[in-house]
């Protein structure tokens with residue numbers, strides 16, 4: 001059977017050309033789900049077993065009288081984005097390996113799964129997809145440093161899309177790190193992410209707050225004298241130079257280096273005396289943990305412990 005048949009108007013839906021999703025078009029499938037002109041011929045029982053919401057919806061939509069003769073099974077129009085529906089149906093139909101699939105899925109696929117698994121109440125897929133997102137946007141500094149070490153870097157557009165789905169699905173503990181990741185970009189890239197005006201304002205204000213926090217917490221030692229310093233003329237000159245580097249052209253750079261372990265490793269090689277190096281490492285260590293604790297407040301969010309409590 002050629003699946004490229006027109007999507008029907010038997011129940012009053014507009015007659016549109018359905019493009020079959022080749023990954024999800026089973027010849028012996030028992031229902032065609034359609035979204036944004038894309039058709040998915042899948043197994044109704046499998047879909048219904050995963051979600052009581054799906055089960056109820058499909059039971060109402062697919063009495064025997066509604067069988068579409070072109071597909072030999074019922075056709076149901078879904079209100080969801082086609083790419084999200086594809087991601088969810090792939091996870092459902094990859095039943096044995098769904099979790100492994102999610103653990104290796106790209107960002108856009110995980111977004112689709114978490115969004116629709118929340119909407120259609122499929123807890124095991126929602127939890128797994130949320131864990132995948134938390135690997136990219138962890139709520140602890142130690143885990144974030146590991147993410148940075150592995151050079152995992154999602155684009156500003158990914159950040160924006162995850163921010164939207166995290167709000168929609170109440171995954172609030174992801175939000176501070178998503179917003180930080182957006183701030184950790186040159187201004188031109190943030191603009192290119194096409195944030196809504198309110199979010200753009202939030203991120204720009206957050207950037208300014210981070211600049212201030214950088215001076216006050218992890219890099220405070222660069223802006224003050226050290227009574228135990230044995231080579232003040234050298235150390236003070238180097239501190240001034242480093243502070244200029246930090247603040248030079250923050251519009252273009254990824255300036256928030258204080259959570260980056262590679263930068264801290266360089267303090268020892270800075271040429272300052274041992275006492276200043278020790279002061280830098282100690283102040284940096286306590287300062288960056290303090291800064292991490294303050295991250296939610298930078299973006300007007302509740303403290304970490306409250307964010308983590310949300311489901």
Ligand SMILES: [Zn+2]
Pocket residue numbers: 226228229230231232235272273274275276277
């Ligand atoms: Zn010194």
